[in-house]
Amino acid sequence: MADPTKERLRDLFEYDAEAGHLVWRTRSVEDFGSLQAWSAWNAHFPGTVAGDINRQGYRRMFIDGKRRQAHRMIWIFANGDIPDGIQIDHVNGVRSDNRLTNLRLVTNAENQRNRSMRSDNTSGFPGVSWNKRDSKWVAQMGINGRAKNLGSFDTIEEAAAARAEANRQFGFHANHGKRLPAKLDGRSHA
Numbered sequence: 013m014a015d016p017t018k019e020r021l022r023d024l025f026e027y028d029a030e031a032g033h034l035v036w037r038t039r040s041v042e043d044f045g046s047l048q049a050w051s052a053w054n055a056h057f058p059g060t061v062a063g064d065i066n067r068q069g070y071r072r073m074f075i076d077g078k079r080r081q082a083h084r085m086i087w088i089f090a091n092g093d094i095p096d097g098i099q100i101d102h103v104n105g106v107r108s109d110n111r112l113t114n115l116r117l118v119t120n121a122e123n124q125r126n127r128s129m130r131s132d133n134t135s136g137f138p139g140v141s142w143n144k145r146d147s148k149w150v151a152q153m154g155i156n157g158r159a160k161n162l163g164s165f166d167t168i169e170e171a172a173a174a175r176a177e178a179n180r181q182f183g184f185h186a187n188h189g190k191r192l193p194a195k196l197d198g199r200s201h202a
Contacts, residue, residue, distance in 0.1 A: 013078055015080070015084060015085075015088055015093070015094065016075055016076065016080070016085070016088070017088075017093075018088055018089060018091075018092050018093075020075075020076075021034075021075075021085055021088055021089040022089065023037070023040075024036065024037060024039065024075065025037060025062060025085075025089065027086060027089055027090065028061075029111065029112060030111070031061075031111070032086070032109055032110035032111035032112075032114065033061045033062070033071075033082075033110065034061070034062040034063070034073070034082060034085060034086060034089065035059060035060065035061055035062065036057045036058050036059065036060055036062050037058060038054050038058045039053060039054060039057075039058075062082070063082055065108050068107065069106075069107035069108055070082070070083070070107045070108065071083070071107075071108050071110060073085075082110050083100045083102065083107075083110045083115055084100055086110050086112065086115065087100050087112075087115055087117075090112055094117065095117075097119070097120075098117050098118065098119065099117075099118055099119070099120060099123045100115050100116070100117065100118075101115070101116050101117075101118040101122065101123045101126055102114055102115065103115070103116055103126070103185070103187065104187060105126070105127075105128040105187055105190060121156065122185075124154070125182070125183060125184040125185055125188055126184070126185035126187055126188050127188060127189070128187075128189070128190060128191065129189050129190060129191040133191075135149070135168060135171075135172075136191075137168065137171070137172040137175060137189070138153075138175060138179075138188065138189025139151055139152050139153045139162070139175045139178075139189070140168060140171045140172050140175055143164065146164060148164040148165060148166065149164070149165045149166070149167065149168050149170065149171035150162075150163070150164050150165075150171065151163055151165065151171040151172070151174040151175040151178070152175075153175065153178055153179075153182070155182055160178075162174045162175060162178050
C-alpha cells in the first residue's frame, strides 16, 4: 500500500511541530461522495488532531480509506518519501511522540537496537535473567536475528555490565532497554 504523497498530506493537514500532531484542514468537496458528507465532515473535523492511539501506543488515522500511522505521515509531510526497507524510529521510545526531533530513519536492525524494556523482564536490565538451574545471572542479546550468550555471572551487576558493554560494542542506542513510565508510553493502562 503506497503512502500518500507529501503534496496530498499538505492538502489534508497542518503539522503542529511543538505537539507532534497532524491537524485536519478543511477538505475539498472532491474528497467526498456527496455534498452532505463533505458538509458534515467539515463541520466537525477541521482544527482537530487527526487520529487516535491504538493499544500498541501508536497514533493512527484513516487517509483516503486506508489506516495510516501518524509517524510515517509526519515524516513524509516534512521530508518526502520514505525509502523502501526503511522504518521510522521513535528515539525516546514513546510511540505517540511524533515530534520530528523524536523521529529518525532507520533499518529494521537499527530499530531493534532502540527498543524499550520488554514487559516480561523481571531483572530490571535488558537481556539479563536468572538461571535457576545454575543459580547464576545470565546476560544475552539478539544480534542479526541470532541469540548471543554473553556469559553467566554471580551477581546481577556483573551480568548487567556485560550486557551494557555488548550494547556499546554492537551499536545499540543509548535508550535501548529503558522502561517507560506508563503515562508516557502512549497506551492506556486502565
